[in-house]
Amino acid sequence: MTLAGGRIAAIDRVDRTEPADVTLAGKALLPGTVNAHCHTFQSLLRGLGDDLDFAGWRDRVLYPFSERLDRGAIALGASFAFAEMLRHGATTCVDFFYLQDEGNENAEAVIEAARAVGIRLVLARGMYDWEGAPKRYREPVADAARRTRELIAAHRDDETAVVQPAPHSPHGASAAMIRAGWELAEAEDTRFHIHVAEGRYEGERTLQEHGATPIRYLDRLGVLGPRMLGVHCVWLDDEEIELMGARHAALAYCPSSNMFLGDGITRVPELRKAGVRIGLGTDGGCTNNRLSVFEEMRMTSLLQRVRILDGAALDAATAFELGTRSGAEILGLDAGVIAPGRLADLVAVDLDDASLHPRTDLLKSVVYAMSDRAVTDVWVHGRRVVESGRLVTVDERRLLARVRELTQGWCAPPAVAGPKCEPQGRPGAAAPRPEASETKGLRLPRRDDEPWST
Numbered sequence: 001m002t003l004a005g006g007r008i009a010a011i012d013r014v015d016r017t018e019p020a021d022v023t024l025a026g027k028a029l030l031p032g033t034v035n036a037h038c039h040t041f042q043s044l045l046r047g048l049g050d051d052l053d054f055a056g057w058r059d060r061v062l063y064p065f066s067e068r069l070d071r072g073a074i075a076l077g078a079s080f081a082f083a084e085m086l087r088h089g090a091t092t093c094v095d096f097f098y099l100q101d102e103g104n105e106n107a108e109a110v111i112e113a114a115r116a117v118g119i120r121l122v123l124a125r126g127m128y129d130w131e132g133a134p135k136r137y138r139e140p141v142a143d144a145a146r147r148t149r150e151l152i153a154a155h156r157d158d159e160t161a162v163v164q165p166a167p168h169s170p171h172g173a174s175a176a177m178i179r180a181g182w183e184l185a186e187a188e189d190t191r192f193h194i195h196v197a198e199g200r201y202e203g204e205r206t207l208q209e210h211g212a213t214p215i216r217y218l219d220r221l222g223v224l225g226p227r228m229l230g231v232h233c234v235w236l237d238d239e240e241i242e243l244m245g246a247r248h249a250a251l252a253y254c255p256s257s258n259m260f261l262g263d264g265i266t267r268v269p270e271l272r273k274a275g276v277r278i279g280l281g282t283d284g285g286c287t288n289n290r291l292s293v294f295e296e297m298r299m300t301s302l303l304q305r306v307r308i309l310d311g312a313a314l315d316a317a318t319a320f321e322l323g324t325r326s327g328a329e330i331l332g333l334d335a336g337v338i339a340p341g342r343l344a345d346l347v348a349v350d351l352d353d354a355s356l357h358p359r360t361d362l363l364k365s366v367v368y369a370m371s372d373r374a375v376t377d378v379w380v381h382g383r384r385v386v387e388s389g390r391l392v393t394v395d396e397r398r399l400l401a402r403v404r405e406l407t408q409g410w411c412a413p414p415a416v417a418g419p420k421c422e423p424q425g426r427p428g429a430a431a432p433r434p435e436a437s438e439t440k441g442l443r444l445p446r447r448d449d450e451p452w453s454t
Contacts, residue, residue, distance in 0.1 A: 001029070001338075003344045003379070003382040004382070005382070006159055006160075006343060006344055006381035006382045006383075007334075007341060007342060007343055007344050007382070008338065008339065008340050008341065008342050008343075008344050009340065010340055011338070011339070011340060022384075024348050024377070026350065026351050026352055027348045027349060027350055027351060027376060027377070028348070028349050028351055028362060029338065029346055029347070029348050030089070030324075030338075030346070030347045030348075030349060030366070031324045031325070031335070031336050031337055031338050031345065031346065031347070032089065032090065032091025032092065032324075032335065032336075032345035032346055032347050032378065032379075032380065033089050033090045033091065033092075033280075033293035033294060033297075033323045033324055033327070033347070034090070034091070034092040034279060034280075034293065034323065034324060034327030034328050034331070034333070034335065034336055035085060035090045035092060035093045035094060035280075035281055035282055035291070035293050035327075036094050036229070036252035036253075036279030036280055036281040036327045036330065036331065037094050037096060037193075037231050037252040037254055037279075037281025037282070037283055038081065038085075038093055038094060038095055038096065038281060038282050038283060038284060038285075038291065039095065039096055039097070039098075039283070039284035039285075040077055040078040040080075040081035040082065040093070040095045040097070040110065040284075040285070041066065041069060041073075041074050041077040041078065041081075041097075041099060041284075042062070042066075042077070042081075042284030042285050042286045042287070043077055043080050043081040043084070043284070043285030043286065043291070044065075044069065044073065044076070044077040044080065044285075044286075044403065044406065044407060045061060045062065045065050045066070045284075045285070045286040046285050046286045046289050047286070047289070047412070048061045048065060048286060048410065048411075048412045048413075049061030049062070049286055049287070049412065050289070050412070052261075053199075053261060053262055054198065054199050054201075054261045054262075054263065055201070057261065057286075057287065060413045061286070061412070061413065062286075063133070063134050065410065066099060066134070066136075067134060067136070068410075069099065071101075071105060071106050071109050072109075073406055074099060074106050074109055074110065075109040075110065075112065075113045076113075076399075076402055076403065076406060078095065078109070078110045078113040078114065079113045079116065079117050079394065079399060080285075080399060080400075080403050081093075081095075081285055081291060082113060082114055082117040082118075082119045083117055083391055083394060083396060083399060084285070084291045085119060085282075085291045085292075086117065086118065086119055086378050086380075086385055086386055086391065087372065087375065087378075087386060087389075087391065088290075088291060088292035088293070088294065088295075088372045088375060089292070089293070089294055089347040089349075089372070089375045089378060090119070090291065090292070090293050091119065091120055091335070091345035091346070091347065091378060091379075091380045092119070092120040092121075092122065092327075092328065092331070092333065092335060092345065093114070093119055093120070093121055093122070094121075094122040094124055094193070094252070094281065094331065095110055095114075095121060095122070095123055095124065096124040096126060096166050096193055096195075096231070097110055097123060097124065097125060097126055097166075098126025098128050098137050098166075098168060099136055099137065100126065100128075100136065100137065100139060100144075100147070101136045102136075102139060102143070103147065104125075104147050104150060104151045104154075107123055107125055107151055107163075108151075108154075110123060111123055111155065111158075111161050114160070114161060115160065115161065116393065116394065117385070117391075117393050117394055118380050118383060118385035118393040119160075119380055119385070120160045120161075120333075120335070120343075120345060120380050120381065121160065121161045121162070122161075122162050122163075122164060122331055122333075123151070123155075123161060123162070123163045123164070124164050124165075124166035124193040125147075125148045125151055125152075125163055125164070125165060125166055126166050126167075126168055127139070127141075127144040127145070127148060127165060127166060127167040127168065127173055127177050127180065127181050128144075128167075128168045128172050128173060128177075129141060129144070129172075129173060129174050129177050130168070130171065130172045130173065130174075133172065141174070141176045141177050141180050142180075144177060144180065145165075145180040145181075145183075145184055148163070148165045148181075148184055149184060149187075149188070151163045152164075152165075152184075152188050152190070159381060160380065160381050162190070162332075164185065164190050164191050164192060164193060164331075165180075165181040165182075165184045165185050165188075165190070165192045165193075166181065166192060166193040166194065167180070167181035167182075167192070167194050168194070168195060169194060169195035169196065169198075169202070170194075170196065170202065170206045170210070170214045170217055170218065171202055171205055171206065172195070173194075175210075175221055178194065178218070178221055178223055179221055179222070179223065181194070181223075182221075182222070182223035182227065182228070185227045186227065190227070190332065191227050191228070191229050191250075191330070191331060191332060192223075192227055192228060192229065193229045193231060193252070194218070194223075194228065194229070194230060194231065195230075195231045195232060196214050196215065196218065196230040196231060196232060196233050197213070197214045197215065197230075197232060197233050197234055197235040197236055197240075198231070198232035198234055198235075198258070198261075198263055199234070199235070199261070199263050199264075200235050200263075200264070202214055202235070203235050213235075213236075213237070213240060214235075214240075215230075215233075215236060215240035215243055215244060216240065216243070218230075219243060219247065224243065224244070224247045224249055225247045225248060225249060226247070226248040226249065226250075228247075228249045228250065229249075229250045229251070229252055229279075229330055229331075230244070230249055230250070230251050230252070231251075231252045231254070231281070232252075232253070232254060232258065232263070232266065233251050233253070233266055233271070234258055234263050234264040234265065234266045235264060236266075236267065236271075238270075241267065241270050241271055241274050241276070242274050244271065244274065244276045245271070245273075245274030245275035245276050246274075246275070248275065248277075249276060249277075250276065250277040250278065250279070250330040251266070251271060251276050251277070251278045251279070251330075252278075252279050252280070252281045252330070253266050253268060253278055253279070253280055253281065253296075253300065253322070254280070254281040254282065254283040254288075254296070255280075255296055255299040255300050255303050256282065256283070256288045256290065256295065256296060256299050257281075257282065257283030257284070257287045257288050259299070259303070260287050260288055260289070261287055265303050265304075265307045267307075268300060268304055268314060269304055269308070269313055269314060272318075277326060277329065277330050278322050278326055278330070279322060279323075279326055279327030279328075279329075279330045279331070280293055280296040280297065280300060280322050280323045280327055281293075281296070282295075282296060292372055293323045293327075294323070294366065294367070294370060294372065295372075296323060297316075297319040297320055297322065297323045297367045298319070298367055298368055300314060300319050300322060300323075301313075301314045301315070301316065301318075301319045301367065301368070316361075316363055316364040316366075316367040316368060317363060319367050320363060320366065320367055324336040324337070325337050343381060344379055344380075344381060344382040345379065345380050345381065346378070346379040347375060347377070347378050347379075348375075348376050348377035348378075349366070349370065349374045349375055349376065350374050350376050353370070353371060353373065353374035354371075355369050355370050355371040355373075355374055356369065356370060356374060373389070375389070376388055376389050
């Protein structure tokens with residue numbers, strides 16, 4: 001295989017090797033996996049909100065702890081997450097990013113972190129105006145649209161980073177904000193991302209406030225179409241599934257996160273049958289809590305089997321395609337396939353690893369059995385970023401030391417942590433931002449049979 005200009009130039013039989021050649025004896029070369037949905041800063045919050053439902057995690061962990069992150073911490077969280085993904089064979093990441101602080105500087109810090117660590121990045125630039133969220137998340141519609149347009153323009157010619165608009169969700173973005181995101185995607189000829197129907201509460205709220213369930217509401221706004229990449233889409237009825245397919249919308253499915261938060265199971269076989277294009281995502285590092293698309297392949301298949309009670313509900317080849325080729329296609333990237341002309345995003349796995357034995361069916365073993373330790377080498381845009389299981393772009397020990405230093409003394413809320421964990425400060429620790437007080441009074445965790453309330 002010859003690589004040139006960030007792409008696979010040719011695949012030929014080799015009669016003799018050259019001194020500069022990289023030989024991969026005893027290894028299999030796979031297309032890099034595509035993480036179609038993540039929030040990288042959330043990796044710094046791992047372990048703080050475990051064993052909570054979505055609302056409890058959001059109001060008691062996400063909102064208050066994200067207020068502690070200045071620009072340097074945001075960049076550190078991104079580097080931390082990107083490093084883990086690369087070690088696990090993910091060569092592309094969608095970072096749905098919304099800690100804007102009324103500007104693009106934080107987003108630029110994430111983009112620079114991706115460049116330094118060496119991952120391919122789709123920066124889904126969040127557009128958020130729900131008054132219940134912390135102030136740093138929120139922007140007026142006109143400002144969000146202008147800043148997103150400016151960020152897209154700034155990285156139009158970037159080889160390994162692309163910016164796409166991302167109105168947060170039907171509950172986190174107004175109708176005007178959602179329309180602005182879609183109109184920007186139309187003008188820039190790109191995709192746009194939006195969380196949709198993650199929890200049952202969202203359908204209840206959207207029905208109450210707009211007289212329609214989330215997918216029907218987005219269709220009424222005129223944004224449900226081939227540019228839309230809906231994230232989660234757990235709570236859809238039959239008509240909504242058919243509507244997504246008829247409008248040629250796409251889905252970023254995050255099975256482990258949906259299980260972690262107790263959201264439910266997205267109906268993947270039905271969505272595929274309806275014509276919905278699908279990629280796989282990990283979601284944030286504190287609602288999973290791993291960042292491995294290979295893991296999401298396995299979970300995608302197993303969840304559909306147990307939901308339908310059919311061991312053949314979704315096979316290994318389909319799961320692998322969702323995490324590679326299909327994930328790249330819904331993002332508009334020439335990745336996810338090993339073929340001449342495609343982006344040179346590649347992963348080598350050690351065939352001698354115990355998890356790939358016995359050698360009966362490699363593809364099935366990769367999806368159902370492979371350990372992340374089997375990933376030995378990774379290339380992104382033709383650049384070797386992992387070699388012999390070690391990151392070559394950053395000092396991983398130093399990176400982890402910085403993460404430990406930043407998060408020292410952070411503690412889960414008492415109801416989650418138990419009696420042994422007490423919040424404590426440390427010299428130099430970032431204090432909660434003043435706007436954190438705005439999160440007080442938001443609704444507490446609820447049972448699924450309770451109505452929406454604030």
